[in-house]
Amino acid sequence: AQSVAQPEDQVNVAEGNPLTVKCTYSVSGNPYLFWYVQYPNRGLQFLLKYITGDNLVKGSYGFEAEFNKSQTSFHLKKPSALVSDSALYFCAVRDGWSNTGKLIFGQGTTLQVKP
Amino acid sequence: DTAVSQTPKYLVTQMGNDKSIKCEQNLGHDTMYWYKQDSKKFLKIMFSYNNKELIINETVPNRFSPKSPDKAHLNLHINSLELGDSAVYFCASSQLYSNTGELFFGEGSRLTVL
Numbered sequence: 001a002q003s004v005a006q007p008e009d010q011v012n013v014a015e016g017n018p019l020t021v022k023c024t025y026s027v028s029g030n031p032y033l034f035w036y037v038q039y040p041n042r043g044l045q046f047l048l049k050y051i052t053g054d055n056l057v058k059g060s061y062g063f064e065a066e067f068n069k070s071q072t073s074f075h076l077k078k079p080s081a082l083v084s085d086s087a088l089y090f091c092a093v094r095d096g097w098s099n100t101g102k103l104i105f106g107q108g109t110t111l112q113v114k115p
Numbered sequence: 116d117t118a119v120s121q122t123p124k125y126l127v128t129q130m131g132n133d134k135s136i137k138c139e140q141n142l143g144h145d146t147m148y149w150y151k152q153d154s155k156k157f158l159k160i161m162f163s164y165n166n167k168e169l170i171i172n173e174t175v176p177n178r179f180s181p182k183s184p185d186k187a188h189l190n191l192h193i194n195s196l197e198l199g200d201s202a203v204y205f206c207a208s209s210q211l212y213s214n215t216g217e218l219f220f221g222e223g224s225r226l227t228v229l
Binding site: 038044045103 | 165
């Protein structure tokens with residue numbers, strides 16, 4: 001069965017500092033991994049994904065994430081946080097062997113960037 | 116141009132009523148989904164259709180009935196609404212067998228049952 005864990009309910013960083021939002025996963029087959037962001041009263045916006053290839057993937061708004069197979073992790077990072085990055089972030093996993101495309105989401109991490 | 120659009124955006128109704136939420140996508144995708152986001156922001160998949168065929172049916176009460184008239188539309192009908200049905204319902208779409216796999220989400224429909 002697929003599962004995703006985001007161990008932190010909230011991450012607080014100062015503007016200009018680097019940020020990391022943690023994610024670990026469990027799947028039976030090859031993992032397809034995703035990060036989404038949700039602003040208040042909005043839908044989920046796709047940030048980036050790992051399907052195959054380079055372990056470091058770059059996405060929208062300066063975010064990147066590193067796939068670590070041995071640690072089954074896919075942490076989201078940004079070198080310099082902006083106040084406008086404050087939002088709810090979701091990690092998601094799809095089993096690459098799945099024929100349904102189902103994404104399983106983590107419980108979400110609220111990122112608070114303070115000026 | 117909205118890629119995945121849902122209507123209505125807000126829905127307030129009484130317990131016991133029946134209501135529907137509609138979803139349309141103009142991305143040419145072949146697969147559509149309904150997710151439920153509860154008050155703690157947890158997202159749980161409910162249903163998925165691929166080319167009008169039901170492919171995911173999670174443990175959802177049978178008061179919830181999805182309908183897909185064509186691959187661009189997926190509606191959700193809920194009978195005998197209960198307080199616990201209050202949530203935000205998100206529609207999403209994807210191209211199932213592409214090598215990308217990300218879902219594109221609508222803006223959500225906030226259902227409040229009184």
